[in-house]
Amino acid sequence: xxxxxxxxxxxxxxxAEEDQDKLISTLETAVAASSGLVKGVERMGKRRLAYTVxxxxxxxxxxxxxxGGGGLIHELERRLRVTEPVIKFLTVRxxxxxxxxxxxxxxxxxxxxxxxxxxxxxxAGEAPAATA
Amino acid sequence: xxxxTRTSESSSxxxxxxxxxxRPSSRPGGPGGGREGGGAGGRKYxxxxxxxxxxxxxxxxxxxxxIRLLAQFVAESGRxxxxxxxxxxxxxxxxxxxAIKQARNIALLPFAGRAA
Numbered sequence: 001x002x003x004x005x006x007x008x009x010x011x012x013x014x015x016a017e018e019d020q021d022k023l024i025s026t027l028e029t030a031v032a033a034s035s036g037l038v039k040g041v042e043r044m045g046k047r048r049l050a051y052t053v054x055x056x057x058x059x060x061x062x063x064x065x066x067x068g069g070g071g072l073i074h075e076l077e078r079r080l081r082v083t084e085p086v087i088k089f090l091t092v093r094x095x096x097x098x099x100x101x102x103x104x105x106x107x108x109x110x111x112x113x114x115x116x117x118x119x120x121x122x123x124a125g126e127a128p129a130a131t132a
Numbered sequence: 133x134x135x136x137t138r139t140s141e142s143s144s145x146x147x148x149x150x151x152x153x154x155r156p157s158s159r160p161g162g163p164g165g166g167r168e169g170g171g172a173g174g175r176k177y178x179x180x181x182x183x184x185x186x187x188x189x190x191x192x193x194x195x196x197x198x199i200r201l202l203a204q205f206v207a208e209s210g211r212x213x214x215x216x217x218x219x220x221x222x223x224x225x226x227x228x229x230x231a232i233k234q235a236r237n238i239a240l241l242p243f244a245g246r247a248a
Contacts, residue, residue: 008197008238050242059239063197090238092196104192 004039004067004098009080009089010059013046020060023083027064027076034075036068054087065094182219186228194227196234202241206232210242 011020024041031038044061053059066072073091080089185204186194194201205213205220205228212232215225235241 010239049239050236051239053239061238088239090196090234092234097193101192 002067003069003093004065004095005073006092006094007064007066007073007076007080007089008092009062009064010049010053010087011062011085012054012056012087013058013060015060015085019085020062023085024062024064027079030075030079031066031068031072034068034072036066036072039065039067041065056087059087184219184221184224186224187221194224194231196231196238196240198231199235199240202228202232202235206241208245210244 011023020043028038028041040063042063042065044063046058046060049057049059066076077089077091080086185191191201196202205218207213212229215222218225220228232241236243
């Protein structure tokens with residue numbers, strides 16, 4: 001049951017850098033405890049919110065990509081909910097979409113390969129002529 | 133948004149003949165095919181056939197984080213612009229609207245208006 005999820009959450013804009021680090025590391029340990037895998041942490045920085053959330057107009061966005069089961073997500077969301085500086089979060093499952101994209105890419109590559117044999121042969125034929 | 137499309141349509145009436153020929157051949161059965169130019173109605177203005185941006189530019193990934201892409205399909209009021217105005221095909225509009233709704237949820241896009 002390994003699924004890939006993206007957790008995006010917004011913390012209040014006045015949160016200190018080290019507090020963010022602490023929060024992220026606690027989340028990471030929580031992921032490890034549920035035998036999940038942290039695939040990436042991306043700080044998207046401070047940006048303007050499209051609407052006010054808890055009287056804040058700005059927020060610091062953090063994106064966490066994890067692999068694991070539903071129980072892990074349940075735990076992470078619970079933690080985010082009880083963590084006071086986190087003002088909003090969103091979890092999106094991305095593995096299915098990624099699979100779809102990979103499939104499309106594979107088809108595209110196969111098509112390119114099918115069309116390719118003509119062009120390298122031509123290029124190889126031309127290259128010696130150009131050098132000679 | 134609606135006003136913009138209308139003005140661009142009316143102003144781009146000059147180069148319509150070749151466009152009218154090319155589009156149906158590349159996309160048979162495309163959206164809005166039946167409503168071209170109002171048919172036998174007396175008024176002769178030509179609607180440029182709209183095509184799906186995602187099909188044409190081969191954009192496969194419609195992600196909620198890609199605000200610059202999504203914002204093109206959100207009106208100033210925060211509304212998702214309907215397919216009949218943008219020309220996006222049904223499968224892409226479905227995923228587009230999902231992505232916009234996700235983006236709204238995480239305050240990347242507004243639910244209503246700008247800075248309400």
